[in-house]
Amino acid sequence: MNEIKPYRIDVPQAELDDLRERLERVRWADEVEGAGWDYGSPVDELKSQVDYWKSSYDWRIWEARLNEYPQFTTTIDGQNIHFLQVKSPQADALPLILTHGWPGSVAEFLDIIEPLTDPVEGDLAFDLVIPSLPGFGFSGPTSSRGWSPHRIAAAWAELMRMLGYERYGAVGNDWGSDIAPELGRVAPAAVVGAHVTQIFSNIDPAELDPNSPEERAAIEGLEWFQQNMDAYDYLQSQQPQSLAHALTDSPAGLLGWHNLIYRGGLDLDFVLTNVMIHWLTRTVASAMRIYYENGKSTRPTEPTTVPLGLAQFRDDTQAIRRFAERDHANIVSWNVYDTGGHFAAHQEPDLLVNDLRTFFTQLD
DSSP states (O other): OOOOEEEOOOOOHHHHHHHHHHHHTOOOOOOOTTOTTTTSSOHHHHHHHHHHHHHTOOHHHHHHHHHTSOEEEEEETTEEEEEEEEOOSSTTOEEEEEEOOTTOOGGGGHHHHHHHHSOSTTSOOEEEEEEOOTTSGGGOOOOSSOOOHHHHHHHHHHHHHHTTOSSEEEEESTHHHHHHHHHHHHOTTTEEEEEESOOOOOOOGGGSOTTOHHHHHHHHHHHHHHHHTOHHHHHHHHOHHHHHHHHHHOHHHHHHHHTTTOOSSOOHHHHHHHHHHHHHTTOHHHHHHHHHHHHHOOOOOSOBOSOEEEEEOTBSOOOOHHHHHHHBTTEEEEEEOSSOBSOHHHHSHHHHHHHHHHHHHHHO
8 A cells, every 4th residue: 555644735935935036026918908808817907916915915824724634645646646634523424535626726625624524513524535636736746648537536536445435425626527427437336426516518519409598598608718718728738838838937927827717706815825836836837737638538438327416606617407417327416506606615615515515415
C-alpha cells in the first residue's frame, strides 16, 4: 500500500514577497474604450482586483483556514494526490468524496464542511474526503499524459479503498460533475450515489424539440456561453502550454484569465484564494491540461447507472432532462433553484447542503 502522509500548507514568505513584487509592477494591457466584457476581462476591473489583492487580501488567513482540517498526501498511479479528510463526530456518518473543477480548488468546499460533518441532531452526517485534482493545487503538477476524468475517477476509487471506505457517495462541481458519475461507473459496488451541480450532454441541435420552451431556453443559454465565455475551453483543449508560459509568469494575467469564470456574485477573497492556490503551487499549466486530456481520451459510451442527483443553480449550465436521461440511466433527484451560480458550495451553501443531505438520506 502506498504511504499516506500528513500534510500542512506552509507557503514560504519569499513566495508571497515575490508575488507582491510582481503585482507592484504589472504592465497593463490597452483596451477599446467602453468595451466592457466584449473582449474579455476589463482593465479597470482587473486593476481594482489587483489593488485589493495587494492592500487587503491576506493569504495567511486562508492558509490557516485550510489548515484547520486534516490534510494528507499519497501516490496513486504515479501521481501525488493531496486531500483533506474531515471525519464527523457521528459514528454512522456516510463517507463522501467531493471533487472540484477548473479553475477551482479544494477551497471551493470550505463553507460546507462543518454543516455536512456536524449537522443538527437527527440529520445524516458525512465523513468528507476532498482531494485536489491531479495537476491542481497541492497535488502538484502532473508529469505524464492522460489524466482524463475517467482516469481521475479510477484514482479516486483507489484513494477511497486505501482509506478503508467500502461504501460512499460521490459529489462534484464542474469537472467534478463529470468525475462523480464516472466514479460510480468505475466502482459500482462502492458508490451509493453521485450528486452533481451540472449535467453536461453532447447535443446535436437537430435533436432539439422546437416546441419545448425549456429546450429552447437551455440551448440559447448554452449558445450564449459558447459565443461569449467559452474561450478557455477552446484554447485549453488545443494549446494550453502556449498560454501557460504567460500565466505562470504573471499573477495579474492569471487572475484576468480566471475571470472568464469568476464573473459576478462571488466574494473576491474566494476568487483570490483559488487563484493563489494555482499560483503558489505552480500548477497553472497542469491544471489547464485537463481540457486537452479530456479531448484526447476515450471512455465507455453506455449510460451511467449509479443513482444520480442534480442540484442546478440559476446562473449555471442548464441541463435538458431527456438528454441527461440518455446519458445517465438512474436519475433519482432533479432540483432547479432560482438563485446561485457555478460555485454553489460558496454562493448557496445552505441550499446545496440540504440538497445533498436529502439526496443521500433517501439512498442511505
